[in-house]
Amino acid sequence: MLRGLRGHHWRGRDRKGRSTWHRGWILAALALLLAGVLALHRQIPDTLGNFGSLIETFLPWFGLAVPVLLVLALLRRSATALVALVVPAVIWAVLFGPLLPDKSGGSYDFTAVQHNISADNTSVASTMQTLMRADPDVISMEEITGPALPVIEQQLDGTYRYHVVEGTVGLWSKYPLTATGPVDIKIGWTRALRATVQTPHGDVAVYVAHMPSVRVHFDGGFTANQRNHSAEALGEAISREQLKRVLLLGDMNGTMNDRALAPITMQLRSAQGSAGAGFGFSWPAAFPSTRIDQIMSRGITPTAAWTLPQTGSDHLPIGAHFQL
Incomplete structure (x- = not known):
């Protein structure tokens, strides 16, 4: 040639x-x-x-x-x-x-797993087993339905004694939870929460959020205005957080590159970007092409980030190790 x-x-x-x-x-x-x-x-x-x-x-x-x-x-x-x-x-x-390079490495003393389990998930029990195999200290979930909640509790409550559910989002923890409550992200119903996780290494403020969905229409473009307003509201809530250690877990329906998430991403760093390998695409699960599920933090050091195996959801679960 x-x-x-x-x-x-x-x-x-x-x-x-x-x-x-x-x-x-x-x-x-x-x-x-x-x-x-x-x-x-x-x-x-x-x-x-x-x-x-x-x-x-x-x-x-x-x-x-x-x-x-x-x-x-x-x-x-x-x-x-x-x-x-x-x-x-x-x-x-x-x-x-x-x-692109693998940036993981170093010791860790805290593990988080995040998953939008999907309201249409017909294998909730096996989904919980997949999440538990990562041995996380906390598990956050979105799209929790009424029928799914008892199954989740049955699977997790033995290991994760403490949990809080607000609307369709929830957090399960091995450590006690205090100061729990919903976070208003301006959509008319509850899809975000805050809790203080009392770890052996000190308190961590954990937010779980499910930003409103976005849609692509040939006649209307990328309909994301509600998601954008919710990002502003969540960013304001995080800016008022008193604890130095903050962890955000959730389906952001947007990537770290998306300017609409700037009220959040300007305050927190991505575990995948700091300690992962590659892009860590999480959606759609059948052919991951973008990362709209996020684990972000400040005041704690991510040492690894990865995607978990596919479950019955249209999202892949994601996980991260942290040094507190």
Whole structure:
């Protein structure tokens, strides 16, 4: 192949007399457009169908356009397009390259598992067994239904003696819970809670939240306004937290790149980003393509983060180790 790149057909002119530097301008323009989307995604307006948030939800996947454009540039024998492709490749590497290596390691004394168990889950008991195999100290869950709750309690209460359920979200803990109660995220019903977990290493404020769902419509774009308002409300609640150690577990219906979650992500760091390996995609479970389930913290150090095996839910469970 290298001999072919150095040969007459690569160096020569095409039928219109254009050299390798004077063809492939459309491909070069597409490469620079891709670079602009990656580098300036925060500047893409949300006024039309929350388009900016939609792009940010799937932003890592834009990197797949680089090898596609590379193949087209080679077929076109365009040096201009190849040089232009360096720009998005470098930007993608800067944005997402640090996420790829395994950053786990070090001791831990606290483990959390988070899972949206799905209201349609028909195997709740086996789901609980999957979560318990990680031996977490706390388990948070969303989409807890009335029929599922007795099954959850039957499976967990022997090991996780302390628990609180508010609306459709719940927290099970090996350690005592105090100061429990709902958190108002401005949606008209309860989908968030707060509890103080009294660990042997000190108190930790744990929030469990299920942000409103988002939808993609061809006529209306990315409908996320209610989720955005809830993120602001949850961010305000976390900003008022008095304890130094804070843990947020939940289905955020958004990624760490999504600007709409900035009221939360500006205060907390992602366990996956700090101590995971790769992107840790958690949804949809059949073909994970984005991470909308999050474990975030401040005042405690994540030392590992991972996804658990698939359960009867459309989300994958996620887990994280912490050093308190």
